[in-house]
Amino acid sequence: MNNFLFVASENDAIPNCKVGGVGDVIRDVPRQISERGDRVHVIVPSYSRLHYSGTLKATLKITLRDIVYSAELYEVPPKEEHENITHYVIHHPEIGTGSIGGVYDHDDEPFFTDVTKYTIFCTAVAEAIKQGHFGKLDIIHLHDWHSSMLLFLRKYHPAYTKLKKIRTVYCIHNLALQGIRPFGDNYSSLKTWFPKLDLDYDALRDPRYPDCFNLMAMGIRFADSVHTVSPSYKQDVLLPSDAPEFIGGEGLENDLRQADKEGRFHGILNGSDYQNVPVRKNKLFPNIATTIFQQLQREPNRKKADFLAHTGEKVVPFLKKRPNFICASVARLTEQKFYFFKRSPEALLQILDQLEEVGGIYVLLGTGAPDYEELLRNLSYERENFIFVNTQSESVVNSIYRDSDLYFMPSLFEPCGISQMLAMRNGQPCLVHHTGGLKDTVQHVHTGFAFDGKTYDEKVYNMVESFKEALYLFQHEKTTWKQIQLNARKMRFTWKKSVDEYYKLLYTFNPAEVRVA
Structure with missing residues (x-):
């Protein structure tokens, strides 16, 4: 039995945690995996509200800004029980309820609030993995830039070297949103969060803004496998954008081409749930x-x-x-x-x-x-x-x-x-x-x-x-x-077909192919 951890910003398998299609994917893919006999843990932020229905599993001490933070890990009940799937949220006061669907925030300073809360979230998840709260993991499946700080910690943070032994898969749902923030001189910057870490600025740098890091780019550069949510979108993003006539790689096409050259980049079409919600006609x-x-x-x-x-x-x-x-x-x-x-x-x-x-x-x-x-x-x-x-x-x-x-x-x-x-x-x-x-x-x-x-x-x-x-x-x-x-x-367009491709192209584990960070 393989043991998976899904890390994302949304999860429609639990109440009030969906804004867009990410929530559907995080609801449906673990169900397919569980039907194959594998174990799945799914974790999202609590957004200061989702933990109320949960059971406290652990208090996680993490160090950020040279300060010890206390984040809490809760197991929460799903809308529907499924064998081999467990749902969790991370609670911390700075991971607040977003203004967009109760999840995301829109700031005049781009990504300021969201990078703050997802940095706390990812660091707490890394600590929970380190402490073994999800058991011995085989695969971590990360979704969009909100989860990619976990890959930064895996690569650079001495406290989380244990994560290097776990295969990582990174899903690009929307390349247009990249989580770009300055390296320093800002409350929501990398040097503020991790003042004692030696940073490889070139490996983290945004290709368009040299004084900034790019969390989407981290996912592409550091994951063992990367995939888009359709084959045609994969082909689109390998090319530079020429808006509005064509939206392509949005500045990250060179990173994506490199991942493709290394055999790490795939395009797999999302599926849909064909167990129709009962809806009366003409309503x-x-x-x-x-x-x-x-x-x-x-x-x-x-x-x-x-x-x-x-x-x-x-x-x-x-x-x-x-x-x-x-x-x-x-x-x-x-x-x-x-x-x-x-x-x-x-x-x-x-x-x-x-x-x-x-x-x-x-x-x-x-x-x-x-x-x-x-x-x-x-x-x-x-x-x-x-x-x-x-x-x-x-x-x-x-x-x-x-x-x-x-x-x-x-x-x-x-x-x-x-x-x-x-x-x-x-x-x-x-x-x-x-x-x-x-x-x-x-x-x-x-x-x-x-x-x-x-x-x-x-x-x-x-x-x-x-x-x-x-x-x-x-x-x-x-x-x-x-x-x-x-x-x-x-x-x-079934999830069974999609997840068949996941197992074939993304989840296959060959120790000789592990990318050493």
């Missing part, structure tokens, strides 16, 4: 109305409350009669997800015009960057057939995947994407930008629709034209539309 608008009403009862901000009321009023007519066509999106409101809308709002207006001609509407659920929220709120006031649900609701999300006619995913880039998989499992065609993992999952006029272009203007033009094509097929070629729905429903 989208009742669920939106219920969510709006509940949110209004606890919303102290007058401007936000007024907009929620406005959204509720727009939903009322559809409680009795469904619109002829429902297009929908669910995503965090960021540049990655909706850059095309922000830069080219006229394209979105053209799409809404097309929908209006067929009696259709566009429902978009999400929260995120203030400028994107403001753009979409203003559009909602202007256009009757655009419903912007500016909150979070699992029931509305599930109904969007169940009840919509077309799922719209115009991501500027997409490492893998899970939304398109969730829509397709319900037989819902998707309209996507032909990038990253969306290339690997959606085929134009077979399982959905895709747009691309050599220039930004071409991409935007083709996005509108692809939307027009989808509407035309829906209206005038019912047989073709139904076949696309059927093809989408038949697609299976």
